[in-house]
Amino acid sequence: MLKAKDLLGLRTLSTDEMDEIMRVAIPMKDIIMRDIKKVPTLRGKSMATLFFENSTRTKSSFEIAAKYLSADCTNLAVSTSSVQKGETLIDTAITLEVMGIELFVMRHGASGAPHFLGRNTKARIINAGDGMNEHPTQGLLDMFTMKDKKGDLGNLTVTILGDVAHSRVARSNIWGLTKYGANVRVVGPETLLPIELQKMGVEVYTDVDKALKGADVVNVLRLQKERQSSGLLPSLVEYNKFWGLTSKRLELIKEDGIIMHPGPMNRGVEIMPEVYEDPRSVVDEQVTNGVAIRMALLFMMLGGKTSDEIN
Amino acid sequence: MKLIKDGHIIDPANSIDDIMDILIIDEKISKIEKNIEVKPEYEIINAKGLMVFPGLIDMHVHLREPGFEYKETIKTGLAAAAKGGFTTIACMPNTKPAIDERTIVEALDRKARGAKVNLKVIGAATKNIDSDQLTEMGDMKEAGIVAISNDGKPVKNAYITRRVLEYAKKFDLILIEHCEDESMANGGFIHEGYYSTILGLKGIPREAEDLIVARDIALAKMTGGKVHIAHISSKNSVDLVREAKKQGINITAEVTPQHLVLTDQAVESFDTSTKINPPFRSEQDREALIAGLIDGTIDMIATDHAPHARWEKEVEFAYAPFGVVGLETAVSLMYTKLVKTGIIKYSTLIEKMANNPGRIFNLGGELKIGNDADITLFDPNIEWIVNPDEFYSMGRNTPFKGWNLDGQVIHTIVKGDFALKNGKVI
Ligand SMILES: [Zn+2]
Ligand SMILES: [Zn+2]
Numbered sequence: 001m002l003k004a005k006d007l008l009g010l011r012t013l014s015t016d017e018m019d020e021i022m023r024v025a026i027p028m029k030d031i032i033m034r035d036i037k038k039v040p041t042l043r044g045k046s047m048a049t050l051f052f053e054n055s056t057r058t059k060s061s062f063e064i065a066a067k068y069l070s071a072d073c074t075n076l077a078v079s080t081s082s083v084q085k086g087e088t089l090i091d092t093a094i095t096l097e098v099m100g101i102e103l104f105v106m107r108h109g110a111s112g113a114p115h116f117l118g119r120n121t122k123a124r125i126i127n128a129g130d131g132m133n134e135h136p137t138q139g140l141l142d143m144f145t146m147k148d149k150k151g152d153l154g155n156l157t158v159t160i161l162g163d164v165a166h167s168r169v170a171r172s173n174i175w176g177l178t179k180y181g182a183n184v185r186v187v188g189p190e191t192l193l194p195i196e197l198q199k200m201g202v203e204v205y206t207d208v209d210k211a212l213k214g215a216d217v218v219n220v221l222r223l224q225k226e227r228q229s230s231g232l233l234p235s236l237v238e239y240n241k242f243w244g245l246t247s248k249r250l251e252l253i254k255e256d257g258i259i260m261h262p263g264p265m266n267r268g269v270e271i272m273p274e275v276y277e278d279p280r281s282v283v284d285e286q287v288t289n290g291v292a293i294r295m296a297l298l299f300m301m302l303g304g305k306t307s308d309e310i311n
Numbered sequence: 312m313k314l315i316k317d318g319h320i321i322d323p324a325n326s327i328d329d330i331m332d333i334l335i336i337d338e339k340i341s342k343i344e345k346n347i348e349v350k351p352e353y354e355i356i357n358a359k360g361l362m363v364f365p366g367l368i369d370m371h372v373h374l375r376e377p378g379f380e381y382k383e384t385i386k387t388g389l390a391a392a393a394k395g396g397f398t399t400i401a402c403m404p405n406t407k408p409a410i411d412e413r414t415i416v417e418a419l420d421r422k423a424r425g426a427k428v429n430l431k432v433i434g435a436a437t438k439n440i441d442s443d444q445l446t447e448m449g450d451m452k453e454a455g456i457v458a459i460s461n462d463g464k465p466v467k468n469a470y471i472t473r474r475v476l477e478y479a480k481k482f483d484l485i486l487i488e489h490c491e492d493e494s495m496a497n498g499g500f501i502h503e504g505y506y507s508t509i510l511g512l513k514g515i516p517r518e519a520e521d522l523i524v525a526r527d528i529a530l531a532k533m534t535g536g537k538v539h540i541a542h543i544s545s546k547n548s549v550d551l552v553r554e555a556k557k558q559g560i561n562i563t564a565e566v567t568p569q570h571l572v573l574t575d576q577a578v579e580s581f582d583t584s585t586k587i588n589p590p591f592r593s594e595q596d597r598e599a600l601i602a603g604l605i606d607g608t609i610d611m612i613a614t615d616h617a618p619h620a621r622w623e624k625e626v627e628f629a630y631a632p633f634g635v636v637g638l639e640t641a642v643s644l645m646y647t648k649l650v651k652t653g654i655i656k657y658s659t660l661i662e663k664m665a666n667n668p669g670r671i672f673n674l675g676g677e678l679k680i681g682n683d684a685d686i687t688l689f690d691p692n693i694e695w696i697v698n699p700d701e702f703y704s705m706g707r708n709t710p711f712k713g714w715n716l717d718g719q720v721i722h723t724i725v726k727g728d729f730a731l732k733n734g735k736v737i
Contacts, residue, residue: 111512111629112627131511194514
């Protein structure tokens with residue numbers, strides 16, 4: 001059971017709750033692997049996606065998760081030109097709520113937007129990424145993948161590589177992993193590492209080689225290309241030279257270490273193509289696990305109670 | 312004729328800290344003595360158990376007129392001031408149009424006519440706030456402005472600031488500076504620190520303030536002009552001002568009650584009533600502000616009362632405008648959090664909220680025979696809960712909603728007349 005109405009971030013989730021979600025995701029993953037991938041569990045339940053930022057991947061992942069569980073999913077296409085703030089957002093949500101929507105999956109460019117909506121609606125909310133704050137389902141699917149591949153999270157050394165400052169994926173990973181006692185390292189150019197990061201319980205590096213040495217997991221963050229025009233980076237080429245994940249740098253992580261990326265990738269910038277093709281890359285499996293985690297959350301938040309029920 | 316009887320008068324400017332009476336005749340303070348003889352013609356104000364202060368003065372208020380009357384009007388703002396115990400407030404010129412010429416100053420004076428609380432106007436330093444053209448500050452001074460400021464922004468660059476300071480000297484006008492280097496702030500909206508990092512909200516480093524404070528100290532030194540630092544928030548800036556004062560540079564500073572009480576941790580909930588500029592800073596900054604207040608580096612407390620309409624603040628954090636209201640909570644908050652806790656003395660509170668703004672901006676601020684009878688009576692024994700729905704201000708944007716506070720203003724007397732009587736605005 002989740003304690004709060006809304007799933008806003010991993011900062012406010014306990015390890016018990018995260019354990020439960022990941023436990024429920026296991027049978028969900030089995031469903032995905034079946035020939036007939038549809039169970040009637042959430043038949044008659046209604047949810048909507050509210051995406052104020054484009055994200056084909058995350059949105060489809062939620063839609064597919066809903067479909068496999070037989071929930072009705074409405075997609076509210078919010079074109080970027082008509083993005084309006086404040087009461088417009090509340091109005092939109094309440095209109096859908098009175099039409100029977102019980103859960104919103106929300107992606108928004110402003111940190112705290114789902115928290116704001118959550119305070120103003122009775123419907124439950126899953127944060128599918130808010131500004132630079134959190135992306136909790138990505139954090140959960142990353143941890144689920146790590147746990148699946150490497151076992152107990154508390155024994156792992158995880159290196160998060162790249163633009164930590166602008167990354168909600170990094171923040172959710174840090175909150176989740178540090179709660180399990182993992183050794184979390186972050187590395188990138190100082191311009192992309194926010195101030196007082198070590199207070200989150202991580203080791204902060206600017207030298208990639210040091211940060212990768214002996215890591216069980218390297219989670220590579222996507223670099224937004226506009227960073228070079230805002231005084232944060234001289235060029236993508238130089239970024240790749242000093243911080244890109246190359247096969248040479250990959251020699252530094254544990255032999256059985258794994259490589260992760262939340263996608264979509266900028267090949268040749270933060271990650272080299274041969275690294276993606278390395279047998280230790282679990283990027284495709286992350287995508288499958290993402291559907292499983294989202295199914296687990298929809299199940300828990302739209303009707304299901306405990307993990308026993310699904311079997 | 313009014314006789315304030317048996318109140319505990321505190322006025323450090325006149326070294327008064329005692330139970331005494333005050334006799335008011337014809338708008339003026341006529342006597343301050345022990346046991347003034349009661350005469351039948353006196354209206355007696357029983358002040359037994361009350362604290363009697365020189366009328367409080369707030370040098371930093373946004374009244375939103377002209378142009379933003381849906382946020383606040385002169386009428387509602389002055390009512391809020393009376394409720395908070397302020398007998399004089401000064402309003403900032405970042406209105407629409409900006410208060411940047413004599414006619415607008417006069418129009419505001421006309422609007423304030425009949426109001427009990429004294430309204431003083433601060434004129435813009437440059438036309439339309441953000442320009443290279445100096446305002447006719449001499450003409451505005453004749454119409455009554457008490458200072459100049461481009462609040463919301465600092466004067467746009469070092470060169471123009473130099474010229475403003477040089478020119479303003481002839482009219483003895485102090486430049487009140489909102490210190491924020493725009494390029495350094497870079498679109499941020501909370502303090503750059505642990506909370507901006509974990510919440511993924513864009514930060515404004517304290518150095519954005521420090522850079523303009525340092526610039527203005529250099530220019531005050533160069534020109535001999537007077538600079539007053541508005542809403543100081545950074546510990547480094549406190550150090551810069553302290554050092555400049557040691558060198559005899561003409562610099563003064565104010566701090567807001569909210570910066571003395573809250574830190575950036577308040578932003579954690581994404582509540583837009585915690586979005587202010589300069590932002591709530593770290594605990595070390597807050598401690599430095601208190602130290603600066605105590606050692607005299609910071610001369611006064613000013614609210615930066617900044618009302619907004621409900622719908623403007625009920626939005627995602629990034630889109631909300633900056634500012635909180637403060638007139639109706641300031642003195643109770645300072646009493647509860649600083650005086651009652653023993654951090655500062657009663658006398659320090661009165662210096663910062665009456666004596667010093669009065670002296671620096673030439674607005675009275677002390678209980679002296681012959682002065683206007685501007686007096687605030689405060690009951691330290693009232694306990695109350697902040698309920699924005701009861702505010703006289705149209706603004707409801709306070710981070711102190713639901714807080715339990717001690718002490719409340721009971722009567723606010725301006726020129727011998729009640730602006731607030733028994734807690735009700737007249
Ligand atoms: Zn300001
Ligand atoms: Zn202001």
